[in-house]
Amino acid sequence: MNDTPEAARSAGTKTRAGAPETVISVKGLTHWFPSARSTHIALDSISLDIRRGEFVCLVGPSGCGKTTLLNMISGQLKPHWGSVDVTTSQPASSAIGYMFARDSLMPWRTIRSNVAYGLELRHVPRASRLARADEMLHLVGLGGKGHMHPSQLSHGMRQRANLARTLAMDPELLLVDEPFGALDAQTKARLQGEFLRIWEGTGKTVVFVTHDLGEAALMADRIVMMREGTIRKDIAVEFPRPRNLDALRFEPEYQELVRSLWDLFAEGEE
Numbered sequence: 089m090n091d092t093p094e095a096a097r098s099a100g101t102k103t104r105a106g107a108p109e110t111v112i113s114v115k116g117l118t119h120w121f122p123s124a125r126s127t128h129i130a131l132d133s134i135s136l137d138i139r140r141g142e143f144v145c146l147v148g149p150s151g152c153g154k155t156t157l158l159n160m161i162s163g164q165l166k167p168h169w170g171s172v173d174v175t176t177s178q179p180a181s182s183a184i185g186y187m188f189a190r191d192s193l194m195p196w197r198t199i200r201s202n203v204a205y206g207l208e209l210r211h212v213p214r215a216s217r218l219a220r221a222d223e224m225l226h227l228v229g230l231g232g233k234g235h236m237h238p239s240q241l242s243h244g245m246r247q248r249a250n251l252a253r254t255l256a257m258d259p260e261l262l263l264v265d266e267p268f269g270a271l272d273a274q275t276k277a278r279l280q281g282e283f284l285r286i287w288e289g290t291g292k293t294v295v296f297v298t299h300d301l302g303e304a305a306l307m308a309d310r311i312v313m314m315r316e317g318t319i320r321k322d323i324a325v326e327f328p329r330p331r332n333l334d335a336l337r338f339e340p341e342y343q344e345l346v347r348s349l350w351d352l353f354a355e356g357e358e
């Protein structure tokens with residue numbers, strides 16, 4: 089997180105030979121959940137490569153398998169068939185940061201102590217981990233709020249604290265599931281901008297799940313549209329970076345992309 093944006097991005101996105109390095113390689117991934125009546129196929133032969141430094145959004149209707157795929161990438165779920173290879177320089181436990189859709193802050197701890205918790209598990213000395221927590225809280229706009237408890241914060245502030253907690257671990261790979269799902273439009277727009285600003289300075293690989301096609305078009309380098317456990321479309325998003333989201337929202341190219349995403353989305357609904 090401390091590198092200059094340019095250095096971090098170029099170091100993070102290229103191998104020595106200059107070709108982007110594959111960080112996540114998913115091959116023929118198939119998974120099902122048995123239920124009382126039948127077996128439900130949640131992922132059906134999914135194959136996908138994600139390169140270092142890419143920001144990939146997974147979109148698709150509720151129940152299409154987005155969270156299941158994220159759980160497979162994080163290693164929390166093992167597929168019945170197929171494989172997921174994640175190449176990181178650190179062990180997966182410290183290389184992968186997973187920010188859940190639900191608020192997972194511990195209510196009895198202060199925000200600062202929540203953010204420092206992962207570092208505590210890594211036995212980072214107290215002064216260092218609290219300094220790191222303060223740095224991350226400042227980064228997400230919660231500087232000076234570290235003494236508060238989760239119940240004293242708004243939903244948007246809690247989501248920012250969640251983000252600070254994930255970033256504090258300095259993961260190489262960020263997996264985020266609907267981080268701004270239940271927020272009002274204004275808070276959501278602000279956090280989207282903050283998330284991108286933070287990410288654009290690090291060059292980390294991000295897999296970001298969202299229901300919101302407009303959000304995906306603003307944030308992603310690539311949008312992977314899923315449907316019923318399969319990948320329906322893999323779309324490159326070419327808008328230059330760093331992106332000014334307040335301006336991009338009103339660009340005709342952006343609006344055209346969102347329209348085409350909706351068309352694709354609607355095709356499968358017929």
Ligand SMILES: Nc1ncnc2c1ncn2[C@@H]1O[C@H](COP(=O)(O)OP(=O)(O)OP(=O)(O)O)[C@@H](O)[C@H]1O
Pocket residue numbers: 121122128129130148149150151152153154155156157299
């Ligand atoms: N632990 C589980 N037990 C049984 N079925 C499950 C389980 N987890 C997921 N499923 C089923 O697998 C399918 C995919 O679920 P998943 O949570 O991946 O969808 P999703 O795309 O993340 O949906 P949403 O957008 O609503 O979060 C759904 O039909 C769901 O009911």
Ligand SMILES: [Mg+2]
Pocket residue numbers: 154155156265
């Ligand atoms: Mg989900």
